[in-house]
Amino acid sequence: MHFRIILIFLVTGFAISIQAQPSTSVSFSEPVADLGTIIDNQGPVNHRFIFTNKSSEPVVIDRVEASCGCTSTEWSGDSVTSGGEGFIEVQFDPYNRPGPFEKLTAVYFKGSSESKALTIKGYVKPAAASLAEEFPVKMGALRVRDRFLDLGTITSRKLYSKSFEVYNESSQILVFSDDMGGPSHITVTFESYTLKPGATGKMWVHYDVGAKNDLGYFSEEVTLFTYESEDNRKNFTVTATLLDVPASATPESPRIHFDLTEFDFGTKERGDTVNVVFPVRNQGNSTLRLKKIFGNCDCIEVQPNAQDIPPGESAGIDVRFITNERLGNQEKTITVFTDDPLLPVAILKLKGRLSGSRND
Numbered sequence: 398m399h400f401r402i403i404l405i406f407l408v409t410g411f412a413i414s415i416q417a418q419p420s421t422s423v424s425f426s427e428p429v430a431d432l433g434t435i436i437d438n439q440g441p442v443n444h445r446f447i448f449t450n451k452s453s454e455p456v457v458i459d460r461v462e463a464s465c466g467c468t469s470t471e472w473s474g475d476s477v478t479s480g481g482e483g484f485i486e487v488q489f490d491p492y493n494r495p496g497p498f499e500k501l502t503a504v505y506f507k508g509s510s511e512s513k514a515l516t517i518k519g520y521v522k523p524a525a526a527s528l529a530e531e532f533p534v535k536m537g538a539l540r541v542r543d544r545f546l547d548l549g550t551i552t553s554r555k556l557y558s559k560s561f562e563v564y565n566e567s568s569q570i571l572v573f574s575d576d577m578g579g580p581s582h583i584t585v586t587f588e589s590y591t592l593k594p595g596a597t598g599k600m601w602v603h604y605d606v607g608a609k610n611d612l613g614y615f616s617e618e619v620t621l622f623t624y625e626s627e628d629n630r631k632n633f634t635v636t637a638t639l640l641d642v643p644a645s646a647t648p649e650s651p652r653i654h655f656d657l658t659e660f661d662f663g664t665k666e667r668g669d670t671v672n673v674v675f676p677v678r679n680q681g682n683s684t685l686r687l688k689k690i691f692g693n694c695d696c697i698e699v700q701p702n703a704q705d706i707p708p709g710e711s712a713g714i715d716v717r718f719i720t721n722e723r724l725g726n727q728e729k730t731i732t733v734f735t736d737d738p739l740l741p742v743a744i745l746k747l748k749g750r751l752s753g754s755r756n757d
Contacts (some may be wrong), residue, residue: 422452537628538567579619
């Protein structure tokens with residue numbers, strides 16, 4: 398019996414299927430080589446696989462096939478006598494190939510159907526970016542990763558704080574002012590109000606959720622100042638989604654139920670007003686409170702019939718879609734904040750098509 402290796406080349410690489418494994422006349426001391434962690438911009442890496450001819454006849458490598466263009470090979474060209482050694486040199490180029498890798502190489506020998514599979518594997522680590530690349534947004538001597546300071550989703554009603562790294566690319570000490578512009582519920586402080594040349598530091602954004610006393614997604618402008626002769630104003634946008642998530646559900650908790658969560662108004666003429674009522678029922682054992690309801694654009698007006706819904710009772714959310722200046726397919730959302738611990742936020746949808754002329 399002999400080896401028979403089927404090489405299947407795919408877009409993602411190739412696979413090797415070994416249908417039979419007889420005793421072999423060629424033995425590799427290390428058919429699998431772990432190259433460890435490689436930095437992607439430090440050039441190709443090589444590994445030499447050594448084999449021994451255990452037969453009584455010389456062996457010669459016919460060809461070597463690698464699994465991808467990132468891998469190249471060289472091998473001993475002369476015949477390897479009985480008991481002698483030969484090699485396969487595999488070179489892997491890690492550039493722009495981050496993450497784990499496993500590359501296969503098939504080795505074929507002259508005068509024989511026998512072949513061997515070799516594997517190199519490891520992990521490619523991206524090269525560390527320069528500080529200018531890591532902090533791409535320039536504001537005078539100050540560099541930051543982004544003008545948008547995203548606080549994410551905040552569920553606590555307390556003061557929330559998050560840090561952001563900054564970098565002083567100048568040759569002078571950068572001094573931050575404790576003055577700032579923006580809403581009173583947002584404050585910004587610095588780990589150190591002086592930042593040495595070429596140094597990184599942290600600024601902290603503090604968001605007083607209780608003082609904001611609102612729910613939903615917010616995008617708010619703040620201005621920071623430094624003691625620079627030029628470009629001393631640093632304008633940022635603070636974004637956050639505020640949720641008031643109730644305590645864990647109990648048998649006494651309110652439970653919201655919508656008989657209708659999506660309404661298709663079909664086709665209307667632009668300028669028509671679309672009115673719909675979304676029924677709401679409280680299937681829980683305590684009063685359900687509708688904390689806040691709003692549409693995703695100024696064209697949506699919403700008004701609940703009741704703010705508080707007793708157990709077993711129903712109410713409605715009146716929605717009015719003003720279609721002026723709109724044309725074509727429409728999909729609007731209405732966000733409902735409640736004190737149902739299992740569904741603190743619900744989304745209702747209104748969709749349809751508006752026809753008419755753009756010159757109407």
